[in-house]
Structures are given as structure tokens and as C-alpha cells.
Amino acid sequence: MHSLSVSGQPSLLCQLEWKSLNQVPDSHIWPPDLLHHHPTSNIIPPSSSMPIIDLTAADSVLIPLVGRACETWGAFQITGHGVPLRLLDLVEAQTCRLFSLPSAHKLRAQRCPSGGVTGYGPALISSFFSKLFWSEGFTIVGSAQEDARKLWPNCFNDFCSAMEEYSKGMKDLSRRVIVLMLRSLGLSEEDIDEVGPLRGHDEVEPVLQLNYYPPCPEPDRTMGLADHTDSSLITIIHQSSCVTGLQLLHHDESDNPRPQWVEVPPILGALVVNVGDLFHIISNGRFHTVIHRAVVDRTWSRISVAYFCGPLAHFKVGPIQKIVDPNHGPAYPGITWPKYLSLKKKLHNETLASIRLPLAAKRQDDEKKVL
Numbered sequence: 540m541h542s543l544s545v546s547g548q549p550s551l552l553c554q555l556e557w558k559s560l561n562q563v564p565d566s567h568i569w570p571p572d573l574l575h576h577h578p579t580s581n582i583i584p585p586s587s588s589m590p591i592i593d594l595t596a597a598d599s600v601l602i603p604l605v606g607r608a609c610e611t612w613g614a615f616q617i618t619g620h621g622v623p624l625r626l627l628d629l630v631e632a633q634t635c636r637l638f639s640l641p642s643a644h645k646l647r648a649q650r651c652p653s654g655g656v657t658g659y660g661p662a663l664i665s666s667f668f669s670k671l672f673w674s675e676g677f678t679i680v681g682s683a684q685e686d687a688r689k690l691w692p693n694c695f696n697d698f699c700s701a702m703e704e705y706s707k708g709m710k711d712l713s714r715r716v717i718v719l720m721l722r723s724l725g726l727s728e729e730d731i732d733e734v735g736p737l738r739g740h741d742e743v744e745p746v747l748q749l750n751y752y753p754p755c756p757e758p759d760r761t762m763g764l765a766d767h768t769d770s771s772l773i774t775i776i777h778q779s780s781c782v783t784g785l786q787l788l789h790h791d792e793s794d795n796p797r798p799q800w801v802e803v804p805p806i807l808g809a810l811v812v813n814v815g816d817l818f819h820i821i822s823n824g825r826f827h828t829v830i831h832r833a834v835v836d837r838t839w840s841r842i843s844v845a846y847f848c849g850p851l852a853h854f855k856v857g858p859i860q861k862i863v864d865p866n867h868g869p870a871y872p873g874i875t876w877p878k879y880l881s882l883k884k885k886l887h888n889e890t891l892a893s894i895r896l897p898l899a900a901k902r903q904d905d906e907k908k909v910l
């Protein structure tokens with residue numbers, strides 16, 4: 540997927556020696572208005588909690604559960620997914636090994652400042668903010684070999700084989716989850732083969748984002764990873780099992796008129812599935828693309844490994860015709876993943892709104908007015 544390019548990241552990497560700091564430097568202090576909008580403390584316990592779905596159940600049980608989770612939360616945790624704990628521990632250990640390297644060493648694999656996607660650096664969305672994130676990232680598109688060689692010229696293999704095995708596991712799992720999601724929209728197995736975004740799934744280059752959030756002396760003054768939606772169809776996240784950090788913005792319509800940040804509790808061996816922007820598009824807006832962020836902890840560091848599952852680069856993703864209500868028409872045009880990403884690098888959280896089509900009913904009204 541070399542056609543993916545997200546540029547505009549800060550060329551100067553402010554690489555901190557996190558451990559030496561006993562307060563947050565100005566470069567990482569987030570303005571109170573941004574933090575005020577989304578306070579990191581005072582999280583009201585939600586009246587319902589995020590769905591946890593055990594994939595060992597029968598498909599007939601899973602399909603409605605998955606559908607409801609995607610419509611109401613845009614995210615859910617999965618257990619019984621078949622990815623062995625050994626593999627989750629392995630990928631976490633290799634991620635830990637990478638981020639434990641000395642700063643100067645990690646910078647050898649720095650993401651190319653003029654528009655690179657792969658390599659070491661702040662998360663790509665960091666270019667939208669004047670303050671830096673309390674985190675480090677490492678992005679792998681396809682093979683990790685080139686960058687891993689720069690980090691460990693003589694022993695890059697352990698890292699690469701862990702990432703490869705993990706990506707393979709995630710690829711199979713993402714297919715399974717996507718099929719359940721499509722079935723919940725009313726598509727049959729045959730429909731999925733015909734129209735589904737899974738065409739060429741095996742050839743899609745895996746995208747992995749490794750995130751490291753060091754302990755922070757003043758966690759309420761900074762941000763690990765600011766609120767965003769993922770561009771993918773779905774993202775599968777493994778988070779370290781003892782520290783909370785991932786939060787979802789959830790709108791609990793029954794009780795609370797305002798959306799609230801809800802913590803995603805780490806559960807040993809469970810994985811988090813996020814609905815991304817592209818699935819929101821193919822479901823014609825029925826599935827909720829979830830706004831999420833990561834906050835940091837005073838005492839503990841945290842690691843997460845996110846697998847972004849998207850369609851083949853040339854595949855145009857648009858609302859699936861069979862599920863579009865003819866009275867309203869499609870809410871979005873067809874778009875490829877690389878095209879969507881290039882818009883996202885300019886518009887960030889406004890991207891979906893920028894391509895949304897007026898409702899067919901409204902279009903007809905407007906057309907009548909012109910006549």
C-alpha cells in the first residue's frame with residue numbers, strides 16, 4: 540500500500556527523555572480549552588458498558604450482537620477470538636523492546652518527514668495540534684524489515700517475525716469480524732463475496748501502529764493521543780492488560796443527552812474492535828465510527844498495538860446498494876482508501892462530513908426549486 544501517504548507531520552521530532560522529567564514541559568501541556576472540552580478526569584460511569592462479545596458463540600447469536608454494538612457504540616471487545624495469548628504477549632514484548640531503545644537509536648528509523656507513513660515518530664494526526672502527544676509511535680505498512688534493520692542491524696528477525704505472525708492472525712480475525720458485521724446488515728454469504736469490501740483481502744498490506752505511552756508526572760495536563768476516528772474499515776487493538784488509557788466518546792441516548800468519555804477496561808487476552816470511517820461509509824451511516832483517544836497514567840507506561848484493516852488500494856468503497864434506503868439514497872460517494880486518507884490528512888475529524896451527500900429527498904426538493 541505504498542500509495543498511502545500522510546504528510547504534514549512535524550519535521551522536528553521532539554524526543555523526550557521521559558524518565559528524567561518531573562513535570563510536563565510546555566511543549567506537551569495541552570491548552571485547558573481543549574482538555575476542558577474533553578476532561579481527562581471526572582469520567583462519569585456510564586449507565587451501560589461497552590459490549591464484550593465471545594466469538595466462540597454461534598454465528599446466529601453473534602450477528603445481532605455485533606450489529607447492535609456497531610450501531611450503538613461503534614466498538615466492542617472480543618474474547619474467544621482464537622489469537623493465542625502467547626502471540627499477544629510476543630507482539631507486546633517486541634513493541635516494548637523497540638520503545639526501550641535509546642532515543643538516538645530509535646531516530647535511525649524515524650518516519651520520513653516529507654510525507655512518510657512507516658517508521659518511528661509521533662502519531663500522524665499530531666500535525667493537527669500545536670502541542671505534542673505524550674507518546675511515541677511506530678507505523679508498519681507491509682513489511683517491517685527495512686526499518687527494523689536500521690534499529691537492529693544484526694538481529695531484526697525476532698521483531699519482524701513477531702509482527703508478521705501477528706499481522707497474519709489479525710488478517711484472519713478481521714475477515715471473520717467483517718463478515719459478522721456485513722451479515723448483521725442483512726447481507727448473505729453470496730452478497731458478501733459479490734459486493735463486499737473483502738475482495739482481495741489476502742493481498743492487502745497490513746498496517747500496524749505500535750503506540751507507547753510513558754508514565755507522566757502530570758497526566759491531566761497532557762494527552763497521549765488526541766480524539767480521532769480511524770480511517771480503516773475496522774481497527775483491532777491489543778492493549779497492555781493492567782493499565783487503562785483508551786477511551787471512547789459514547790452517546791448513551793437513553794439517559795444522558797451529552798456524549799461521555801468511557802474507559803475501555805483492559806481484559807487479559809481480549810481485543811478491542813473499532814468501527815472505522817470506511818465501514819461507516821459502506822453501512823451508509825448505520826454503523827458508528829467511534830471517536831476515541833488515549834490518556835496517560837502517572838505511574839505506569841502503556842502499550843497498544845493497532846491493526847488497521849482496509850480494502851485493496853484501488854477498491855472504491857461506497858454504501859452497499861442493497862442496504863441503501865431508496866427514499867434517502869446513499870449518504871456518501873464511493874471512495875478509495877488512499878483517496879480517503881489523503882483527504883483525512885487535510886481535514887482530520889471533518890473528513891466524513893466533507894464528503895457526505897445531501898439526502899436524496901432533499902436533493903429532489905432542491906432540484907425542483909431550480910426547475
Ligand SMILES: C=C1C[C@]23C[C@H]1CC[C@H]2[C@@]12CCC[C@@](C)(C(=O)O1)[C@H]2[C@@H]3C(=O)O
Pocket residue numbers: 543545656662663664665678746748767768769770771847880883
Ligand atoms: C492506514 C493508516 C491509518 C492511519 C494513517 C495510516 C497509517 C497510520 C494510521 C494512524 C495510526 C494512529 C492513529 C491515526 C489516526 C494516525 O494518526 O495514524 C491512524 C490513521 C487513520 O486511521 O487515519
Ligand SMILES: O=C(O)CCC(=O)C(=O)O
Pocket residue numbers: 748750764769776778784785831832833842843845
Ligand atoms: O492506545 C490506544 O489504545 C489507542 C490507539 C489508537 O487509537 C490508534 O492507534 O489509532
Ligand SMILES: [Fe+2]
Pocket residue numbers: 767768769774831845
Ligand atoms: Fe485510533
